[in-house]
Amino acid sequence: MVFAFGNNWSNFSKYVGDVFGSILGAEGIFAFFLESGFLGILLFGWNRVGPKMHFFSTVMVAFGAHFSAVWIVFANSWMQTPTGHKIVMHNGMERAVMNNFWEVLFNPSALDRLTHVLLGCWLTGAFLVLSVSAFYLLKRRHEEFALRSFKIALWVAVLGVLLQLVSGDSSARGVAKNQPIKLAAFEGVYETSKGPSGMYLGGIVWPKERKVTGIEIPGALTLLVHRNLKDPIPGLDQYAPELWPRVGVVFQTYHLMIMMWGLMFLAVVLSLIALKRKKLLTSRFTLWLLVYSVLFPQIANQAGWFSAEMGRQPWAVQGLLKTQDAASPTVTAGQVIASLVLYSFIYLLIFVLFIFLLDKKIKHGPDDKVEPVEYRDHLPDGEPRERGTL
Amino acid sequence: MTYGLELFWYIVIIASICNYAMLDGFDLGVGCLHLFTSKDHERRIFLNAIGPVWDGNEVWLVIVVGALFAGFPDAYATLFSSFYFPLTVLITGLIFRACAIEFRSKVLSRRWRATWDLLFCVASAVISFAVGIALGNLIYGIPLNENHDYVGGIIFTFLHPYALLVGALVFTLFVMHGAIFLVMKTDGQLQEKIKQWVNPTIILFIITYAITTLVTLIYLPYMAERFRERPYLFILVVFNMLAIANIPREISRGKAGWAFLSSCANILFLMVLFALGTFPWLVRSTIETDLHSLTVTNAAASSMTLGVLSIIVAIGIPLVIAYGFYVYHIFRGKVHIEDHSY
Numbered sequence: 001m002v003f004a005f006g007n008n009w010s011n012f013s014k015y016v017g018d019v020f021g022s023i024l025g026a027e028g029i030f031a032f033f034l035e036s037g038f039l040g041i042l043l044f045g046w047n048r049v050g051p052k053m054h055f056f057s058t059v060m061v062a063f064g065a066h067f068s069a070v071w072i073v074f075a076n077s078w079m080q081t082p083t084g085h086k087i088v089m090h091n092g093m094e095r096a097v098m099n100n101f102w103e104v105l106f107n108p109s110a111l112d113r114l115t116h117v118l119l120g121c122w123l124t125g126a127f128l129v130l131s132v133s134a135f136y137l138l139k140r141r142h143e144e145f146a147l148r149s150f151k152i153a154l155w156v157a158v159l160g161v162l163l164q165l166v167s168g169d170s171s172a173r174g175v176a177k178n179q180p181i182k183l184a185a186f187e188g189v190y191e192t193s194k195g196p197s198g199m200y201l202g203g204i205v206w207p208k209e210r211k212v213t214g215i216e217i218p219g220a221l222t223l224l225v226h227r228n229l230k231d232p233i234p235g236l237d238q239y240a241p242e243l244w245p246r247v248g249v250v251f252q253t254y255h256l257m258i259m260m261w262g263l264m265f266l267a268v269v270l271s272l273i274a275l276k277r278k279k280l281l282t283s284r285f286t287l288w289l290l291v292y293s294v295l296f297p298q299i300a301n302q303a304g305w306f307s308a309e310m311g312r313q314p315w316a317v318q319g320l321l322k323t324q325d326a327a328s329p330t331v332t333a334g335q336v337i338a339s340l341v342l343y344s345f346i347y348l349l350i351f352v353l354f355i356f357l358l359d360k361k362i363k364h365g366p367d368d369k370v371e372p373v374e375y376r377d378h379l380p381d382g383e384p385r386e387r388g389t390l
Numbered sequence: 391m392t393y394g395l396e397l398f399w400y401i402v403i404i405a406s407i408c409n410y411a412m413l414d415g416f417d418l419g420v421g422c423l424h425l426f427t428s429k430d431h432e433r434r435i436f437l438n439a440i441g442p443v444w445d446g447n448e449v450w451l452v453i454v455v456g457a458l459f460a461g462f463p464d465a466y467a468t469l470f471s472s473f474y475f476p477l478t479v480l481i482t483g484l485i486f487r488a489c490a491i492e493f494r495s496k497v498l499s500r501r502w503r504a505t506w507d508l509l510f511c512v513a514s515a516v517i518s519f520a521v522g523i524a525l526g527n528l529i530y531g532i533p534l535n536e537n538h539d540y541v542g543g544i545i546f547t548f549l550h551p552y553a554l555l556v557g558a559l560v561f562t563l564f565v566m567h568g569a570i571f572l573v574m575k576t577d578g579q580l581q582e583k584i585k586q587w588v589n590p591t592i593i594l595f596i597i598t599y600a601i602t603t604l605v606t607l608i609y610l611p612y613m614a615e616r617f618r619e620r621p622y623l624f625i626l627v628v629f630n631m632l633a634i635a636n637i638p639r640e641i642s643r644g645k646a647g648w649a650f651l652s653s654c655a656n657i658l659f660l661m662v663l664f665a666l667g668t669f670p671w672l673v674r675s676t677i678e679t680d681l682h683s684l685t686v687t688n689a690a691a692s693s694m695t696l697g698v699l700s701i702i703v704a705i706g707i708p709l710v711i712a713y714g715f716y717v718y719h720i721f722r723g724k725v726h727i728e729d730h731s732y
Contacts, residue, residue, distance in 0.1 A: 002455045003477055006470020013470070017463020018691045022698045025453075025460040029706030032449045037713045040442030041720060047728050048720050088692075091464060092537060097692045328471035330540045339478050346485055353489070357496055 002028075008336060011093075012316055012326035018097045019085050019104055020075055027071035035064025066118065073117050077110040079317045080308070081178045087320075096320060108178055112171045113308075119167055120304065123160040123264065123297040127290075129153035130271075132362055134290035137281060142365050150280075154271055161268050164261060169224065175311075176225045176233070179318060182311040184236045185247045186254040187221055188212035192235040196222035202255050205248040210236075212251070245313040253306040260300035267293045393670075393686065395696040399461035400669070400686050402703060406457055408661040410450035411521075411563075412654045417444040419568015421487065421514025422561070423587065424507060432580055433507060437491060437732045439575040439725045443717065444491065448484070458672075460699050464538060465672040465689040472532060472540030473524065476548050480520040487513035495732045515561065522560030525664065526553035529606070529613060531674035534682040538673075538689075552609070555602050562598045563660070566591040567653050570637065574646035577724045588641050588649075596634065606667075613667035623666065630659035 002024060005013045013020075041049060041057040049057070084103025085096040098104055130153045136146035176183040183189075188200055190210040196219035203214015219229055226233075236244055267289050274283040312318055316326040417440035424436055459466040470477065490510035494503055530552050533542040569591045572584045606613050617623045633655040640649035668674065672689055675682035690696065 006466050010467035010471035013467040018695045021460025022695050025456045026702045028453050028456040033710045036446040036449050037717045044442040098695045101698050335474050
């Protein structure tokens with residue numbers, strides 16, 4: 001990413017460099033080194049350090065990941081709700097220059113969004129462990145191990161799902177206050193209603209007709225945003241259409257995110273019931289749901305980020321810099337397409353390999369008894385077989 | 391002309407490049423040498439010699455880029471949008487190299503391992519070359535207009551003979567550095583075998599270095615201007631020569647650690663020569679150099695940001711050095727294959 005800003009978004013880099021740069025620099029120095037340094041000990045240090053030191057390294061890696069999230073989400077939040085800067089002219093172009101470091105860092109959306117992102121990451125981790133544990137329980141392998149990790153992950157998931165509800169509510173009210181167009185697009189509010197506005201659980205957006213068809217809970221949106229049933233929610237009709245994001249897309253990604261939360265909630269509730277009735281091992285439906293539940297937080301995170309970023313359009317930095325003005329003027333469309341295709345191909349390839357290796361690792365299980373195994377390939381005649389270990 | 395915090399920040403960036411070359415330099419060099427042994431066991435020793443540290447070493451590249459973005463946003467924006475093609479190659483190399491290291495030993499199949507071995511070696515060589523080509527272009531300059539925007543071609547502007555020469559210089563430098571590192575991390579027969587590799591890599595490096603120096607002095611005389619103004623700076627060149635000459639001496643004495651430190655000193659002096667030659671340019675323009683170039687002054691961020699950055703560095707760098715040393719201390723000594731090895 002630190003390359004991509006300069007490659008594809010050179011005007012953005014010039015515009016925000018003064019504000020952004022120090023935040024990204026802090027991320028590199030405080031987070032990356034911590035994570036990568038102790039990751040070495042975590043992976044290779046089993047025979048070199050004691051168990052306490054090894055645990056400490058594991059904690060440091062976790063801290064590193066959290067610090068990364070802190071700085072990067074703060075930087076991104078500044079793009080949503082910029083504060084603490086002033087605009088100056090430099091080398092013939094407008095720039096945002098830092099005025100107050102703490103105001104830049106703790107901009108209005110920073111803490112809400114950080115909490116939301118971190119909870120999303122915890123849920124991702126918890127449901128991965130739940131999924132693998134449920135798989136072992138279904139296959140009756142490593143049962144004791146799987147049950148223990150299942151319970152730990154379940155409690156993290158319960159906590160995460162509940163807290164995410166609070167955090168989501170707080171984030172959405174922040175969006176309503178700071179980026180009302182974005183909220184209107186999320187909820188598909190085309191017209192400012194006179195009475196309380198309803199909230200769609202899901203539906204289809206008709207951008208041309210400026211209408212939404214869907215299941216609606218009357219009054220719910222006004223209640224959630226204003227905590228009363230009187231104050232109106234400003235609709236998209238209050239703003240010029242060139243300042244609207246793609247309503248049809250962000251409405252769907254936003255609702256997909258909420259739907260995924262619903263599925264996580266369901267998975268957690270069913271597991272708790274099964275555990276309470278001591279029927280976890282025979283609740284095949286619940287266990288299979290959990291095996292697939294690894295996808296729910298992944299989809300929710302992606303959908304959430306798409307909503308946050310596409311919902312901000314046409315702005316790259318809300319109210320300051322349009323996305324079309326942020327791109328690199330000297331880079332051609334051909335270069336962008338070529339690199340995009342290349343990276344997509346590479347990531348797809350790596351994703352397939354990752355799934356293949358993860359699947360292998362999961363099926364291999366936690367008993368890490370290493371014994372010399374022979375290569376599986378058929379070798380040409382006459383060549384001696386080499387021995388290797390995993 | 392007096393400089394303030396921007397000079398400090400320039401030194402931070404140069405020091406970070408230097409750290410990157412010293413640290414990631416040896417693991418890239420090990421990668422370039424990977425195919426020179428055909429035994430699976432020896433290849434695994436190579437991989438595990440760099441296993442616990444390559445990831446942290448690579449962070450220095452992120453730091454260089456991040457520091458440039460933070461301290462000199464205009465130089466960052468111009469450089470990265472103009473070096474689009476070389477950087478795409480570099481990033482592709484970095485991705486495949488990381489995958490090769492992580493995935494290689496996870497499947498017990500000869501074909502699987504041979505594929506990743508090849509990718510690991512090629513990617514390491516490509517990254518080394520790309521780093522050199524980038525430095526070569528920084529010395530030679532790229533065409534910029536009066537707004538400091540790039541006006542050159544997409545691919546071939548960067549691949550002129552001088553850039554390729556510096557590419558070869560960095561490549562041979564890293565290969566030599568990697569070979570010395572491997573001597574330090576191995577023992578027995580394998581160490582004897584690698585010791586045989588060190589001298590040829592040194593000779594290769596010295597030849598490339600000599601050619602690069604000659605070409606630079608003849609065609610890019612501005613690189614030596616500061617040395618003509620202040621002749622005492624030539625002492626740096628002498629130190630550089632001594633550092634290089636000390637490497638084969640320490641290897642034959644069996645002190646691989648000292649040889650490695652000499653090689654690090656060589657990299658340090660090369661970087662200082664680069665900085666003294668190019669300062670105050672960050673991105674030298676081949677058109678109207680005095681007006682169109684991006685310098686330490688005209689590309690710098692606001693003094694407020696540079697101040698914040700200095701505080702971050704003052705807190706962060708001692709921490710980074712402390713746990714950097716700690717990790718290297720834990721993984722000191724010769725490499726042996728264990729249960730959790732690559």
